[in-house]
Amino acid sequence: MKKILSIASILMCLFLNVENVKAQPKPNLDKVVAVVGSNIILLSDLNQQYAIYLNQGNPADPRAKCYFLQQMLVQKLLKQQAEIDSIVVEENQVDDELDKRMRYQVQRMGGQERLEQFLQKSLLQYKDEMRPDIKEGLIAQKMQAKITENTTVTPLEVKKYFDTYPKDSLPDIGAEVEVGEIVLQPKLTKAEKQKYYDKLDAIRLRIKSGEDFAFLAKTYSEDPGSASEGGDYGFIDRQTMVKEFTAWAFKLKAGEMSPVFETEYGYHILQVIERRGEQSHVRHILVRPQSTLQSLERTKLKADSIYQDLQAKKYPFATGASLYSDNKETQYAGGMMLYADNQTARTTLMPVEKLDPSVFVVIDTMKVGSISQPVKFNDQQSGKEGYKIFFLKSKVAPHKASLEQDYPKFKDQAQKEKESKVMSEWFEKRKETTYIRVDDEFETCDELKLWVKKDKESK
Secondary structure (H helix, E strand, O other): OOOOHHHHHHHHHHHHHHHHHHHOOOOOOOOOOEEOOOOEEEEEHHHHHHHHHHOOOOOOOOOOHHHHHHHHHHHHHHHHHHHHHOOOOOOHHHHHHHHHHHHHHHHHHHHHHHHHHHOOOHHHHHHHHHHHHHHHHHHHHHHHHHHHHOOOOOHHHHHHHHOOOHHHHHEEOOOOOEEEEEEEEEOOOOOHHHHHHHHHHHHHHHHHOOOHHHHHHHHOOOOOOHHHHEEEEEEEOOOOOOOOHHHHHOOOOOOOOOEEEEOOOEEEEEEEEEEEEEEEHHHEEEEEEOOHHHHHHHHHHHHHHHHHHHHHHOOOOHHHHHHOOOOOOOOOOOOOOOOOOOOOOOOEEHHHHOOHHHHHHHHHHOOOOOEEEEEEEEEOOOOOOEEEEEEEEEEEEOOOOOOOHHHHHHHHHHHHHHHHHHHHHHHHHHHHHOOOOHHHHHHHOOHHHHHHHHHOOOO
């Protein structure tokens, strides 16, 4: 596929790198290197982008600063237009994005303590510093989505896009497969779950007796996303969490704590810290019941029964997935696994090299249209285990790209190219009516010539 460095991809690169930018201490520099309307860009922020670039093992190249400054200009211009168009993001969206970034950073660094040591500040300080940039990135993304929302491609446009490739330059497409799965996880009886209920209820009583909720959450909670922060989830709205969690989050008053309650994730106790309109600031402790030998045996028997029914063609695989699979992401998609990279939309065609090795081992010797016997799985990261039944729907051999065989891929690329053109035209128009100034230090940057030219002509 062609590699398109579009305005959209520039913005996405900047947004995804926000947490990396903030991971370095700011030098004591405050020179303004660019102005977009009422928004400024500081040299310190630009230098931090470059520091991260070097820390990732890239060779020293001052020209990289030109690219980073272009990223920042793009985002600032989108932000300014969003303010004009009254484009906003809800605070809970910012909270969700912050929490997602924090979980990723903690996991990547091997724990909260190591991350804080690297940052030379607490996680709460780090979140406070990141918040404005995360919010700005979300607003810019929303503005971009509004600009391109009516952009679509026709089959003729897809063909024209495909025809831009010289025939001897068409990319090689590796082997791909379409794989379905029925995931069966053990269901515990009430008696098997009782000890986990009792464990959490004992923790709840300790809190009621005066022990610190945050300390006990860090010690006992099995939620990897919030345990390190004392169980703190930040503000949530009524759509953020599963219904049982939401019910207690909006039933309790500030300072009140729930009894032990159950969700699909396990047993929880929840405390409301603050209520703010239709948002609730909560923290919780989670205990996950563990499967037993008996529950695994029951699951195996159920998996064998489903496998026999599928072999006897009592119902299609897709029906089996919708009826029995515990994977909610694929349950109502015929059980089909979905794949997406940064160049294509989600698709059922999965590059073989991207398959989980445990899946590849099973489907490698299967024939197209066949169904595997139940296979035991144990996900070390999530702690989930059980049995899976796989269905190999199709297999595509390595080949030279063609429009007939790879139409969805070329359609995605044609769509991105058209959106990039729409965004470029939008930028050209907005730059003509927006005050933009770039510091003389960057006037030789090829990436910034269009931005600098307007500035120079206005002097």
